[in-house]
Amino acid sequence: MLPNNRLAGSQEDAGPWERSTCEIEAADEWLDDRESLDAFYAEHGYLYLREVLDTNAVAELRKKVVDVLERHGIVSVDGPEPRWTGTDPMKTSARAELDSSGHWEAFVEHPAIAACVERVMGDAPFYIGTAVYRFMAPTPSPPFPHQDGFLLPGVPFMGFWIPLMDVDETLGGLTLADGSHKRGWLPKIDPAAAMTDDPKVAQRGTFYIERDAVADDSWCRAVTYRAGDLLVLHPQLLHTGLANRTTDRVRLSIDIRAQRASAPRTSGALQSSLQTQARGLESMRVLSQEGVPENRLHDVFCELFARDTPLDDRPAVRRVIAEALT
Numbered sequence: 001m002l003p004n005n006r007l008a009g010s011q012e013d014a015g016p017w018e019r020s021t022c023e024i025e026a027a028d029e030w031l032d033d034r035e036s037l038d039a040f041y042a043e044h045g046y047l048y049l050r051e052v053l054d055t056n057a058v059a060e061l062r063k064k065v066v067d068v069l070e071r072h073g074i075v076s077v078d079g080p081e082p083r084w085t086g087t088d089p090m091k092t093s094a095r096a097e098l099d100s101s102g103h104w105e106a107f108v109e110h111p112a113i114a115a116c117v118e119r120v121m122g123d124a125p126f127y128i129g130t131a132v133y134r135f136m137a138p139t140p141s142p143p144f145p146h147q148d149g150f151l152l153p154g155v156p157f158m159g160f161w162i163p164l165m166d167v168d169e170t171l172g173g174l175t176l177a178d179g180s181h182k183r184g185w186l187p188k189i190d191p192a193a194a195m196t197d198d199p200k201v202a203q204r205g206t207f208y209i210e211r212d213a214v215a216d217d218s219w220c221r222a223v224t225y226r227a228g229d230l231l232v233l234h235p236q237l238l239h240t241g242l243a244n245r246t247t248d249r250v251r252l253s254i255d256i257r258a259q260r261a262s263a264p265r266t267s268g269a270l271q272s273s274l275q276t277q278a279r280g281l282e283s284m285r286v287l288s289q290e291g292v293p294e295n296r297l298h299d300v301f302c303e304l305f306a307r308d309t310p311l312d313d314r315p316a317v318r319r320v321i322a323e324a325l326t
């Protein structure tokens with residue numbers, strides 16, 4: 001059990017994900033025991049590997065990220081730790097700059113990181129395009145429970161969530177629903193929200209999780225994640241970053257995704273996370289214009305994705321819909 005079962009400052013209407021009562025189980029003792037590692041992942045949908053990443057490589061990546069954030073006026077670096085300046089990161093182009101920086105690509109080439117990833121995956125990794133730099137300022141951004149593979153259906157990737165600093169309860173961290181990867185696709189879809197112009201609002205409004213989607217007591221997290229930890233997530237594992245409840249600190253983490261190099265590759269998996277998100281939203285718009293009922297939108301999207309059907313080729317889209325709905 002975690003020391004308290006309600007995070008400081010939780011809103012009354014916060015979802016059960018904000019009240020995680022159990023602590024995630026670490027699997028680092030099985031790092032060289034393939035069978036136990038695979039069995040734990042298959043049963044729980046995650047692997048929490050404590051301090052297995054080279055901390056110098058993590059610190060180097062953190063410094064590169066902080067330099068970008070400082071240049072965009074999001075943090076100031078005049079003490080031991082960067083401080084939030086009050087600038088809303090979403091109102092800057094820091095994310096776009098980081099996305100094209102090549103920093104995570106250099107990080108995974110670091111020999112110690114490459115060796116660790118290969119040990120965890122049991123194969124050489126093939127990185128898919130959707131890495132996400134996360135810099136969560138203390139803005140009131142509510143948690144957004146999701147499954148990373150919802151818009152990448154069938155891509156057999158593992159998600160690597162890597163804290164770039166020590167992340168305690170006040171900074172928020174990540175909570176996950178143990179075993180939820182065995183429950184199929186959980187988000188509900190509201191196609192009307194896909195019409196909203198702000199992509200972040202559209203994403204959150206279009207794909208949402210009902211409060212009782214999984215048992216309240218399946219939500220788990222670590223009390224403190226450390227720089228050097230690696231949290232591996234199954235693409236169907238329900239999880240969310242938690243609100244940053246500090247006043248002046250920015251939570252830094254990165255999500256990197258890879259599949260085993262020997263697994264089949266899909267072209268959709270090579271898109272960036274922003275392209276994946278935009279394509280998902282556009283698909284929901286097109287499919288609902290074509291009269292696909294709400295409860296079948298994701299099934300039909302899976303077919304479009306598998307066949308890589310261009311959304312502007314409406315006759316092809318209609319053929320896929322007809323086949324999927326019969």
Ligand SMILES: O=C(O)CCC(=O)C(=O)O
Nearest residue numbers: 134136161240241253255
């Ligand atoms: O780090 C965060 O704030 C959220 C991480 C997350 O949701 C993810 O890894 O998909």
